[in-house]
Amino acid sequence: MTSKTCLVVDDSRVIRKVSRRILEEMGFEVAEAADGVEAMAWCAAVLPDVILLDWRMPNMDGLExxxxxxxxxxxxxxxxxxxxxxxxxxxxxxxxxxxxxEYIMKPFDGGIVAGKLAALGVAA
Amino acid sequence: MIPTTNRIYLAALCLARAGLRIDSDKTYLLESRLGPVARREGFPSIEALIEKLRDGGDERLAWATVEAMLLPEAEFFRDRRMFETLSGEVLPAMARAAGGRPLRIWSAACGTGQEIYSLAMLLADAAGLGDRVELFASDLSERALEKAQAAAFSQFEVQRGLPARLLVRCFEKEGEAFVLSPRLRQMVRWRRVNLLDDVSALGRFDVILCRNLLPQLAPEAKDRVLQSLSGALLPGGRLVLGPGEAAGRGLTAIDPAIGLHAAATGDDVRSAA
Structure with missing residues (x-):
């Protein structure tokens, strides 16, 4: 069985790294994008199972x-x-x-991410 | 480091007051739970707190200490399938069988209220159920009850098990806290109850929830609590324990994975649905 994929979209490299570690521990394959434009490009190529999305970002924000x-x-x-x-x-x-x-308020931890994803039925 | 005699004294106190089984070897557990009590009550150390307890006479302090050793239930919708089964199957069937009588539901170890409030959120909008249920919640801990009644939760707490859609629908933000709407808060009645005491004055209930408390109790206390809770069930009533918590005599497991039990004599409302 192939593992599920998660795209982490955040303009902070630190947050992307933290999220990546949490998601990889849960068994996800993780890709990163630094803003909405990069994320759109990624999604045009291949749609991930889950997208963890920051709100305030340059170029294109999370809402858009x-x-x-x-x-x-x-x-x-x-x-x-x-x-x-x-x-x-x-x-x-x-x-x-x-x-x-779903919506996660920062700061978050692995327990919160795991709980939210489990509730959405996308545990890896 | 708390000396052995004092650790044994604390374990005996918790056993006598609340039936709690405390492993007196677990020094770190005692220290992490009692440190805040000592600070709050103005003692320079845990040792000083215990000395005061051993002098006797301070009931309030004794209870504050015992309460601090209870592990509170602190997650919304903990074991989601239990809540879905209760609100989607068990309670609708009970409501049909009960005629016009309101259904009485009791969260018997409610902690800071997440369990009973989860149920309130589900039932408030369930067609035909919202105005048919009476919700009761009790706990041994006064502090937990105060927090439960205030219904003000931290950002961290509202992200434990609570879907964001329910957060925006059922809570208001006040400063940094998320406060449950008055409409939902008013659905619940609260009382401090020690489950080792006689609970018959509370009346009888269609559903009693008592999850994750029994594993914290000594065997005799566990038997006693199970017996009083079983006795407080109405005919056809349901007792909900934590997943995998053994119920023992007088109870029949209906759905053990979600801790759903019936009084052994009760007819099975759920399978009749």
């Missing part, structure tokens, strides 16, 4: 990325989990309405 992704053919397939310092409920509501499946 998820709206564009969901408008693509097959763009509904990946589970999109926002992962942002934004913790106001209106912001979280906006992210979910834009097409995100």
């Amino acid at each position: 990325f998820v709206r564009r992704l969901r408008a693509e053919p097959n763009g509904a397939a990946p589970k999109v989990v926002f992962c942002s310092v934004e913790s106001d409920l209106d912001a979280i509501r906006e992210a979910l309405d834009a097409g995100a499946d």
